Amino acid sequence: MRTLHVLILSAIIIVFFIIESCTTCDCPEYDGTFVSQYNLDKSIVEINTTNVSTGFETVFKKTIFDSTARAHFSQAFIDAARFYNDESGYFFIETLVDAWVVAHINHDLIGTSRINIIDENEKYFIRDMVETVKYSGHGYVEYYRKNPSTNIDERKVSFVTSISSANWFIGTGFYGGPSDLYYDYIVSKKTTLVEVTTTMAKGISGIFNNIYPEETQRIEFCRDFIDHIRFFDDGSGYFFIEDLNGVNIAHGANVNFQGENLLDLQDTHGAFIISDMIDIINLSGSGFYEYYWDNPASGKEDTKITYVIKIPDTDYFIGAGFYLN
Numbered sequence: 001m002r003t004l005h006v007l008i009l010s011a012i013i014i015v016f017f018i019i020e021s022c023t024t025c026d027c028p029e030y031d032g033t034f035v036s037q038y039n040l041d042k043s044i045v046e047i048n049t050t051n052v053s054t055g056f057e058t059v060f061k062k063t064i065f066d067s068t069a070r071a072h073f074s075q076a077f078i079d080a081a082r083f084y085n086d087e088s089g090y091f092f093i094e095t096l097v098d099a100w101v102v103a104h105i106n107h108d109l110i111g112t113s114r115i116n117i118i119d120e121n122e123k124y125f126i127r128d129m130v131e132t133v134k135y136s137g138h139g140y141v142e143y144y145r146k147n148p149s150t151n152i153d154e155r156k157v158s159f160v161t162s163i164s165s166a167n168w169f170i171g172t173g174f175y176g177g178p179s180d181l182y183y184d185y186i187v188s189k190k191t192t193l194v195e196v197t198t199t200m201a202k203g204i205s206g207i208f209n210n211i212y213p214e215e216t217q218r219i220e221f222c223r224d225f226i227d228h229i230r231f232f233d234d235g236s237g238y239f240f241i242e243d244l245n246g247v248n249i250a251h252g253a254n255v256n257f258q259g260e261n262l263l264d265l266q267d268t269h270g271a272f273i274i275s276d277m278i279d280i281i282n283l284s285g286s287g288f289y290e291y292y293w294d295n296p297a298s299g300k301e302d303t304k305i306t307y308v309i310k311i312p313d314t315d316y317f318i319g320a321g322f323y324l325n
Helices: 002-021 037-062 067-080 125-136 185-210 215-226 273-284
Strands: 034-036 091-095 101-103 138-147 152-163 168-175 182-184 239-243 248-251 286-294 301-310 316-323
Touching (some): 037 067, 037 091, 037 168, 037 185, 067 091, 067 101, 091 125, 125 138, 125 168, 185 239, 185 301, 185 316, 215 239, 215 248, 239 273, 273 316
Antiparallel strands (some): 091 101, 091 168, 138 152, 239 316, 286 301
């Protein structure tokens, strides 16, 4: 708990520093150690979209082959997996042929083609998405659209990528333009972890509630879904899922942990990692935890900061982290 208190205090100090020093016009020239709000949002939507696409691809290739079942699965995840504090972050899935809507938070759009949709500047932004995925595999598309949290047309930047086994593409985005806010490395990584891990927690809950009611089905799904997901530039980001008794349900980096009770798992400094994480979940439902762990990108031990959050309506929690070095 001492480590947790120190970490929380450090985060508060960092955020205070950013607010006080980086919302004015006197910010220094940034050398890469600071990240703008705009670039942070771009990173969040890219990681989120890529992670979900990767998870869907794995499940579709392994267990769900029928297109109707795939669409039902996708909708269950998308309906639940809203992100950002105002829930303006959401996913949409469309076909690469004529952009027929497969899954969307606006259920009235499902089964319609959006290939000829234009924004307020008469831009065929859906066509741009289709062409981006067809010719580049993935990328960003900028356009104007109504923000569901404000009901106002705003600039939106979306990241789109393919779900190749289904011949679909998936996208999500953020509203607004560049601001004067900048974040240091630790705060930007922590913010990213909160958004992408929360997205996964909510989406997995949606799958559990609508697709897989049985425990054995849920365990198999979790293992398949996170198996190939990697994020951050060095690929060091991955997810793990535990139950509140300390049993590992799924692990994105070490399958040998799966099915094992890890309550006694310690780092090299004696911290009881999973036990401490369970304390965080039981106390507040989510939070950060710092410990020492091998970085899969470097193969060396490093300080790791992990965010854990309870998967709604379950006794599972999911976590992901970043390494300081």
